[in-house]
Amino acid sequence: MSDVLDEGPFFHGTKADLRAGDLLTAGYRSNYRPEIVMNHIYFTALIPGAGLAAELAAGEGEPRVYEVEPIGDYENDPNVTDKKFPGNPTRSYRSTEPLRVLREVTDWPRLTPAGLQDWRDRLAQLRAEDRDKIIN
Structure with missing residues (x-):
């Protein structure tokens, strides 16, 4: 593990209906840019962060948060730590190795319906900005 700030517990938010022992x-x-296939699985040590990911996850299922354990090495999520929050205060991580589901939280x-809509609007704006960069 490189530059890891803590050892959990860790959480993952999704709309998938999972059981203890399942692997992510x-x-x-x-979930945020559906045109991209992810090379990593993302997780956090903060339940609210996993809850936000669950609320914004693609799919029709109910948002769910799971306590997970990384099977292999993991690293600070550079999408957050390098670009937005130096030092990883969001305690966000990623791994190319699976995460084992321990239990559902x-x-x-x-989020309130208004709070969820605010996040969806922000994501839509980011997608539009990405499209504009590609076109221009």
């Missing part, structure tokens, strides 16, 4: 792997489309803080 990279290789799926990004049911008491995580949910």
Whole structure:
């Protein structure tokens, strides 16, 4: 593990219905940029961060948060730590190795409908900016 600031517990947010022992792997489309297939699986040591990811996840299922354990090496998420929050205060990580589901967390803080819409609007704006960069 390189530059890891803590050892968990760790959490992953999704709309997938999982069970203890299931493995989460990279290789799926990004929730935030569906045109990209992810080379990493992302997780955090903060339940609210996993809850936000669950709320914004693609798909029709209920948002869910799981406590997970990395099977192999992991690193600070450079998309957050290098670009937005030096020092990783969001405690966000990624791995090319699977995450093992330990249990579902049911008491995580949910976003209000307005808060969720704000996040969706921000993501839509980022996608539009990305499209503009490609076109121009």
